[in-house]
Amino acid sequence: MARTGRRPGNTRSREQILRAAREQFSELGYDGVSIRGIARGAGVDPALVHHFFGAKDAVFVAAMRLPYNPGEVLRGIVADSGHDRAEAVVRFFLGVWEDPGTREPMLAFVRSAVTNERAAEAVRGFTQDVITRHVAAEVGISPLRASLVAAQLFGMVLVRYLAAAEPLASAPPEEVVATYAPAVRTVLGEARE
Amino acid sequence: MARTGRRPGNTRSREQILRAAREQFSELGYDGVSIRGIARGAGVDPALVHHFFGAKDAVFVAAMRLPYNPGEVLRGIVADSGHDRAEAVVRFFLGVWEDPGTREPMLAFVRSAVTNERAAEAVRGFTQDVITRHVAAEVGISPLRASLVAAQLFGMVLVRYLAAAEPLASAPPEEVVATYAPAVRTVLGEARE
Structure with a gap:
């Protein structure tokens, strides 16, 4: 067509x-x-x-008016082999939530998932689909590791942007990347080059 | 008295x-x-x-009828130096959420924090207090690292118990401990003994 x-x-x-x-x-x-x-x-x-x-x-x-497609973003990060994937994925998530233009639709999405059983069911299915199809298959890690990377990223968003708990809420993004990327790398099972 | x-x-x-x-x-x-x-x-x-x-x-x-005091639990884990602290903390969090008797009050607590601005403010202050007073001071890591450990644990709870997204939702607890503890250890800045 x-x-x-x-x-x-x-x-x-x-x-x-x-x-x-x-x-x-x-x-x-x-x-x-x-x-x-x-x-x-x-x-x-x-x-x-x-x-x-x-x-x-x-x-x-x-x-759902999401500002980005996590599957597509991950494909891009995986395809660009010249950089540190753990750093790239932490930096991307921080970027989405630092920018008010993308943070607001993400917040609305998260709130609906928590307050509405049916929305939660949709988010659950979508997350599973992205984790098992895109992340696990394309990054080449086990689905369990893929879902634990998702846990690390969602947890960072939760504490920094939703709970806005200090000191994470006000830490400079690059300091967060430097401190957290090694832990994401551990779950990805990658050695630092 | x-x-x-x-x-x-x-x-x-x-x-x-x-x-x-x-x-x-x-x-x-x-x-x-x-x-x-x-x-x-x-x-x-x-x-x-x-x-x-x-x-x-x-x-x-x-x-708030929380089933446990995170500060006290962490004191106990830190005091018992004969074991792997990262594994102990992941195993403890899984235990709280595996047991319906402790999961239900935790769920009620999390839901109120997400749906009620004032409850969220209380949770934010409590989390900061526990992170900066107990975890950072007693575990001997920077407050930023302490809050990133909290992010890892909250993220695991979010994906496994709140979103119930597979494969994390059904993975055996000891497999989760084995896969995730090394990442928690990375943020704690500890070498594996």
Whole structure:
């Protein structure tokens, strides 16, 4: 299918797909949703959903208005082999939460996951999908190690940005990277080059 | 002051103190509360608050019905020098959350902190107090390292018990200890003996 850009019909279809996706993710959880089901809900062809967004995790990212797709970011970090992956991943997470433009949608996402059982179910399924498909498979570590890296990153966000507990809340980002990256590297099972 | 045990008057005073403490922590945040203020709110002598509970963090633990005092637990782990501290701390946190009797009050505590701004403020102050007073001072690491250990432990709880994301949610506790303790040890700055 050719990319047809910003024609009004496409904008409408895109919005219909995102609306159907939002409804279905929050009603059925992540695992209960399929591209086919979203297409049916939006009254479009499944190929159009794929054309606009790609795989299910990317539809989720767009529907939940997440500022980035963790799977894509990790692919980029893994592909760039010339640097320290542990440092890159800690620095990326800090960057997302340091910038108010990306922090606010992330905060809204986290709050909904904690206060709403169905949203929590969707986040759980999405996290599992990203951890087992992207991180474990593409980084080449066990799914358990991948989920413990996620635990380290989410924990840092929790203490620094959500709880805003000192001294982590005010520590300079590069000091956090220098102190925390070695622990992320330990879980990744990498030696420092 | 002599310990007078279970005399009815003491039970009443104890309950009055806890009620005053709960009110004040949720109204004023952790930093805004003093033993003196709690005593005034409960209509008792400050020495009685100290007699029943000890320091402010212990009053907070009792008032919030936490199943354990993280400061005391850490003192115990640090005092017992014959074992691996990183493993002990990961194993302890898993134990608290594996046991439904301690998991439920912890869950209630975490939920209130996320959904209620004032409760969040109290948790923030308490966490800072425990991190800077107990962990950093008694374990002998920098407050930044102490707060990053807290981030690792909270993150593990978040992914395994709150989000219940696989494969971490179902991994055997000893496998989690074996995989995660080396990363906690990295932040503690300890070599494996």
